[in-house]
Amino acid sequence: xxxxxxxxxxxxxxxxxxxxxxxxxxxxxxxxxxxxxxxxxxxxxxxxxxxxxxxxxxxxxxxxxxxxxxxxxxxxxxxxxxxxxxxxxxxxxxxxxxxxxxxxxxxxxxxxxxxxxxxxxxxxxxxxxxxxxxxxxxxxxxxxxxxxxxxxxxxxxxxxxxxxxxxxxxxxxxxxxxxxxxxxxxxxxxxxxxxxxxxxxxxxxxxxxxxxxxxxxxxxxxxxxxxxxxxxxxxxxxxxxxxxxxxxxx
Amino acid sequence: xxxxxxxxxxxxxxxxxxxxxxxxxxxxxxxxxxxxxxxxxxxxxxxxxxxxxxxxxxxxxxxxxxxxxxxxxxxxxxxxxxxxxxxxxxxxxxxxxxxxxxxxxxxxxxxxxxxxxxxxxxxxxxxxxxxxxxxxxxxxxxxxxxxxxxxxxxxxxxxxxxxxxxxxxxxxxxxxxxxxxxxxxxxxxxxxxxxxxxxxxxxxxxxxxxxxxxxxxxxxxxxxxxxxxxxxxxxxxxxxxxxxxxxxxx
Numbered sequence: 407x408x409x410x411x412x413x414x415x416x417x418x419x420x421x422x423x424x425x426x427x428x429x430x431x432x433x434x435x436x437x438x439x440x441x442x443x444x445x446x447x448x449x450x451x452x453x454x455x456x457x458x459x460x461x462x463x464x465x466x467x468x469x470x471x472x473x474x475x476x477x478x479x480x481x482x483x484x485x486x487x488x489x490x491x492x493x494x495x496x497x498x499x500x501x502x503x504x505x506x507x508x509x510x511x512x513x514x515x516x517x518x519x520x521x522x523x524x525x526x527x528x529x530x531x532x533x534x535x536x537x538x539x540x541x542x543x544x545x546x547x548x549x550x551x552x553x554x555x556x557x558x559x560x561x562x563x564x565x566x567x568x569x570x571x572x573x574x575x576x577x578x579x580x581x582x583x584x585x586x587x588x589x590x591x592x593x594x595x596x597x598x599x600x601x602x603x604x605x606x607x608x609x610x611x612x613x614x615x616x617x618x619x620x621x622x623x624x625x626x627x628x629x630x631x632x633x634x635x636x637x638x639x640x641x642x643x644x645x646x647x648x649x650x651x652x653x654x655x656x
Numbered sequence: 657x658x659x660x661x662x663x664x665x666x667x668x669x670x671x672x673x674x675x676x677x678x679x680x681x682x683x684x685x686x687x688x689x690x691x692x693x694x695x696x697x698x699x700x701x702x703x704x705x706x707x708x709x710x711x712x713x714x715x716x717x718x719x720x721x722x723x724x725x726x727x728x729x730x731x732x733x734x735x736x737x738x739x740x741x742x743x744x745x746x747x748x749x750x751x752x753x754x755x756x757x758x759x760x761x762x763x764x765x766x767x768x769x770x771x772x773x774x775x776x777x778x779x780x781x782x783x784x785x786x787x788x789x790x791x792x793x794x795x796x797x798x799x800x801x802x803x804x805x806x807x808x809x810x811x812x813x814x815x816x817x818x819x820x821x822x823x824x825x826x827x828x829x830x831x832x833x834x835x836x837x838x839x840x841x842x843x844x845x846x847x848x849x850x851x852x853x854x855x856x857x858x859x860x861x862x863x864x865x866x867x868x869x870x871x872x873x874x875x876x877x878x879x880x881x882x883x884x885x886x887x888x889x890x891x892x893x894x895x896x897x898x899x900x901x902x903x904x905x906x
Binding site for chain 1: 663683684686687688689690691694695696697698699700701703719721731732733734735738739741742743744745749751753779800802874875
């Protein structure tokens with residue numbers, strides 16, 4: 407990337423937050439892998455989730471080209487950030503370079519990933535347990551953020567990870583916490599969606615980690631990032647309680 | 657692909673037409689290339705056009721990773737077919753494996769591609785002539801069509817090409833033909849968009865070749881494929897005149 411120095415901007419907190427949000431709010435991505443038969447790059451579409459440490463997760467069929475490719479070569483690239491109206495290149499997008507790790511069935515990690523994935527993609531319940539379907543964790547190694555014309559940034563893989571001593575504890579209690587949040591504050595998910603909640607209904611929390619929460623309305627997913635990463639369950643709940651006042655009541 | 661035989665369907669005319677439409681109606685694509693520095697696949701977004709022979713065309717900055725990658729290795733993969741509402745994997749998409757050919761400036765081919773590209777992407781006028789911006793033709797070698805769950809097809813690169821003796825003649829006269837069409841039948845573009853024209857206005861023709869026409873309304877592009885490839889200008893005009901009666905007046 408050295409020869410790009412003149413167009414690259416210095417990676418600041420705002421760029422990192424935008425990159426995290428693009429990765430964590432993507433329901434799907436274009437994945438690029440290396441086709442083991444031809445050596446060509448191969449681009450296809452995958453559903454995307456995240457693990458408790460922010461690592462993107464895919465659920466794929468063993469019959470697909472991308473799965474056979476990842477079995478032969480772990481290197482993969484994810485494009486997230488969908489264009490809205492107008493010029494597609496004016497919309498921010500993120501390329502994340504990853505190393506794929508297969509997730510073994512009948513493990514705690516698999517159960518955690520499965521639960522988080524189905525909270526986000528409820529229709530995947532139909533096939534998640536088929537014998538040929540598998541999860542991969544795609545561990546970020548580096549990333550390129552394009553925030554629109556002339557706004558390019560390079561990130562480390564670490565910038566996209568959630569490093570918190572509270573990850574395991576939060577994962578273990580996430581379902582109970584979400585249930586409790588719904589009971590005590592039924593409007594929380596809508597407020598977390600902020601301005602994007604407009605004209606959409608039936609918001610629900612579909613993900614919770616030490617860096618933020620994911621809320622969804624139909625097929626529209628929004629990521630709410632905390633101001634800082636929580637170091638435990640109490641910290642995460644404290645950040646969530648702040649959402650109550652982050653956006654004024656309409 | 658041999659081990660995929662059980663999930664692959666026989667590639668028929670309907671599958672080929674869907675594949676062509678997915679490629680020719682895409683305003684943008686996810687491109688996958690081989691990063692020359694890391695060997696990783698690299699996924700990013702590009703604006704897409706087509707040449708007169710159906711070959712997809714991209715306009716890229718020499719400063720971008722994908723351009724430097726294509727200079728080092730011609731192999732590329734294009735993902736087209738955007739998900740609408742609902743399950744992203746229920747929407748048809750096409751992976752096209754291509755070999756990139758740089759388009760030399762100050763040639764007839766460059767002028768033809770430039771004109772066609774700007775008809776589709778009018779905002780690209782702002783930078784198309786910048787010295788670091790270049791066109792590549794991405795010549796299809798093979799393709800994988802995923803028409804939704806359990807509907808997978810393999811195609812030859814040739815299936816996506818427009819092989820007509822009339823290509824050159826039509827390219828030379830396309831602008832004049834489109835002008836004439838607009839004068840004689842101002843409603844043609846809307847009718848070509850068919851059912852997709854609903855609730856959108858200001859349809860215009862933004863592309864014409866021996867296999868069909870492209871029409872656009874704002875940032876919504878529709879491909880109308882002729883029933884068969886025309887072998888000359890007259891044949892193409894005859895197919896276009898059929899559009900007049902293909903869709904009943906509302």
